[in-house]
Amino acid sequence: MDFNLTQEQQQFAEAIRRWAEKDYGFEQRKHIISSAEGVSKKAWSELAELGATALPIPEDQGGFNGSAVDMMVVMQELGRSLVIEPYFATMVAAECLKQSKAHFDVLEQVAAGEKQLAVALDEKQSRYDLFDITTTATANQDGFVINGTKTVVLHGAQADMLIVSARSSGNQRDKSGIHLFLVDAKSAGVHRTDYRTIDGYRAADIRFDKVQVAPINLLGDENKGWDLLDATGDYGVSLLCSEAIGLMEAINAATLDYLKTRQQFGVPIGKFQVLQHRMADMFMEMEQARSMATLAAVKVSSPNTEERRRTLSAAKARIGQAARYIGQQAVQLHGGMGVTNELPVAHMFKRLTTIELSFGDTDHHLARFVAQPDFKVSA
Structure with missing residues (x-):
């Protein structure tokens, strides 16, 4: 199977990354968080102009009919830039409307950036x-x-x-x-x-x-709302897994940069082999998590309900483990600065922790995975 992104997906990712670097930097984010609203109408409008709100919406409702893999690209970029706008909540609710084949007028308004959902x-x-x-x-x-x-x-x-x-x-x-x-x-x-x-x-x-x-x-x-509710929850899990990958990439890059600049005994601490080993482990955790996030995006729309549940739970559990490991290692490698709000790494760690606890934590999804039919323990 070809896991490379299409040209269109790469261009979409690059457009969102350029926007975030220019208009949604760390200082802008802190200002939005401290505001009374806690979100930015300007940022939401700009996301709509980029086509992010229209991406998963069917073409008949003014969208691009994007798949979960397309959404994976967007969520990774939003995670990388710590975007706190109500994109995730709106897209999960929109997926519920899509699957119920109802309220097309609301989907049109979501695509245009005129409505936010939860x-x-x-x-x-x-x-x-x-x-x-x-x-x-x-x-x-x-x-x-x-x-x-x-x-x-x-x-x-x-x-x-x-x-x-x-x-x-x-x-x-x-x-x-x-x-x-x-x-x-x-x-x-x-x-x-x-x-x-x-x-x-x-x-x-x-x-x-x-x-x-x-x-x-x-x-x-x-x-008969359970089937729809269960599918909506799994779609939310898929989006969170994708966001976590973007966060892991960002936190690994920030930690590596810190190891190259922080000096001790007259040399960058990144020269110490034991810390290089830690970074290598963090990279491997991230790549394993990336594979599972990709699999989750592919399987979340599977007509086989058992396969969907099994795959999404496996992905959430594995990514939850990786998020905890990478977050904790990043904080330790930064020392005391790793838990201060002055550095992005602390905010990334908090978001990774929240993702691990959202829509089922690691223990919950391990239990759900085991509970699926045909689960077998190797001798």
Whole structure:
């Protein structure tokens, strides 16, 4: 299989990298983080002009119908530059709309950069089990009424519309009786509490208090939302894996540069063989993770559900291990400066740590991988 990027993918990556180097440097990022909004409307508009928001959207809705591999290229560049705009949250929600084949008008607005979306899927008791849902959806003559609370909704307070999982029947951890809804974030009864996460992103706890939604806002088949929810979660995992590769490349480059310039005993510390060995190990971890991220991007759209789950969990687990190792080594090689906010490496380490904990940590995905049918332990 040819793993080389196409000319178009390379050009797209280079365009985003040039934009980030020119208009989204480390100082600009720190200014955005400290602002009241925590995001930049200017940066979002520029991403839309570059075509990033339109990339995964179908052509009929004004997009380029990009694949997960195309998205891998974008997420790597955004990760490399520590971009904190609500791109990931919007693209995951857009994928959910694509798979449900509904609300094409919203997809058109996403492609044009006119709307930002978020996925409200997690609850305080659910950990990483997206099917563990206490939020309820009660049918009435006008559609459904949603009641419940979602936690740590990435860019939930910045989103114009939300994808919300809710339960109409069954027990708390049943995979049946689950619905997904598209909800206007400004609907009556939607209460959002915005806050900053450790990596500089924004998240929100969102309470739904008797929120009325129309029947048209139900995504997919009634009571069969789990398959759509599971596929959406795996797509999110694929994007996170790709972002992590860009971060690993950046943190390795920053660490190597530091070893070449920091001197001890009159020579750069990069001359010490033991530190060279560490950098070699970090490089090998990154390349192994890159292979798994590529495989995840290829398999996330597989019609074989078991193969998709198995591959995505394997990738997330392996990349989680690599992210932790590379991040910890980078901080140690930088010494005390590695944990100060003055250096990009500290921010990269925080983001890698958050990625490892998002959409299922390493332990969760190892358990999910083992639980898939046909798993066998070699003798």
